[in-house]
Amino acid sequence: MEEPPLREEEEEGDEAGPEGALGKSPFQLTAEDVYDISYVMGRELMALGSDPRVTQLQFKIVRVLEMLETLVNEGNLTVEELRMERDNLRTEVEGLRREGSAAGGEVNLGPDKMVVDLTDPNRPRFTLQELRDVLQERNKLKSQLLVAQEELQCYKSGLIPPREGPGGRREKDTLVARANNARSNKEEKTIIRKLRDRGGFVHLGDKSKPPDFRTTDAGCGRSSSRR
Amino acid sequence: MRSSLPPLGPPVSRDRVITSFPKWYTPAACLQLREHFHGQVSAACQRGNTGTVGLKLSKVVVVGDLYVGKTSLIHRFCKNVFNRDYKATIGVDFEIERFEVAGIPFSLQIWDTAGQEKFKCIASAYYRGAQVIITAFDLTDVQTLAHTRQWLEDALRENEPGACFLFLVGTKKDLLSGAAEQVEAEAVRLANEMQAEYWSVSAKTGENVKAFFSRVAALTFERAVLQDLEQRSNAWLQVGDGDLIRMESRLPDTQDNTRPSSLGCC
């Protein structure tokens, strides 16, 4: 990817050339690749001459390629849809945060400073893992959104006086943070602290193991790595 | 009543307040026949002695074939909406619903999993650590009932035996006509075999939806309080002496027709 793109006629647009598409993982296939594949196959079919059996076969191959194209497009759409939902949630969370911190007179240093450049055309293509990750992040954002909504509701109904935001309740935070130190992860702690602060959500977890906040940071990450 | 608890979050809406124990759908397939809170539980609630239960989030997982109406059921309950168009769930989604049970705040996180085969490997990663497994089927499609066994098996595999309450839920009740009894009889039979409680609901009309989730919340809450009490009494006794005393500290028959009976947690 770092190399400058080759400028030879046949290789244009893709480092590996049209043939490269055949070597790709099916989960990373794009519509572009399907076109490359049809180009390669078309060329080879042409070389076979005009035997009617070849023509017969050609129809079927074209049909199969069309099917492949549809499937690939659908797969990418699904991820695209999730991305959009995630982005919407993110915007919503940020909006609420701003509103919430204005009401509470506190600057909320959100833990979600992940950088994903969604406009980057070279961003990785759809894989199962990516779908998993997108989902996980969407879920995390959704929890945060719910928490932020509740927080806002509390401020608005005067349940939490503006001065007594999360900052005024450090003791409990420490407790929770300590309980969670087995998985000392700043981000998780912050979420739990917030959840906890509004009597929100600590996962009803195992009594024999350290508290498990799997569902509050809304991930399947740990359990999926079980495989 | 809530003396020992700080005000927790905004008050829950009135129809999420559960004061008396919600009833089963049919006594022919129910997890417990008792129609009031367990004595120890109401006592603990009155004293505000429910430990951390009010801060916890219990996990509910909803599984079942595609198109049976899992999402519709959850959305009817949590958002009071119904959409007649089908939009497949991608992987998983969830909603959080806050209750007040016997004066104590209590929350359910309801996981809506995709029924489509291609998402199964993603959705199944979310089965773990459930307090409740809801297996849904379409009352108008017996195939989906036949598949519930497999769904349940997959979900149970990720959880400790006896740790989850199981529900078998027939959906789209509004579409049922004459042959209703037959399907329901079969479902009740299967529910008993699974040791699950049977319900039939309609997301479209809302029939039984609230009653069902209230039942889920109350049973889960009660078990959480009992587990919390047991855990704390064990911890207390461990400070003192050994096993003999701890054995005596076991809760007097917490079962009371309740199954599954293990108090071990997920």
Ligand SMILES: Nc1nc2c(ncn2[C@@H]2O[C@H](COP(=O)(O)OP(=O)(O)OP(=O)(O)O)[C@@H](O)[C@H]2O)c(=O)[nH]1
């Ligand atoms: N008449 C009627 N239709 C329903 C009811 N519940 C769901 N449906 C319809 O059934 C279809 C499927 O519903 P969903 O809730 O999306 O099904 P699902 O189980 O979530 O499907 P997946 O997400 O693919 O697993 C939709 O078109 C709903 O409108 C009901 O109670 N009555």
Ligand SMILES: [Mg+2]
């Ligand atoms: Mg769905």
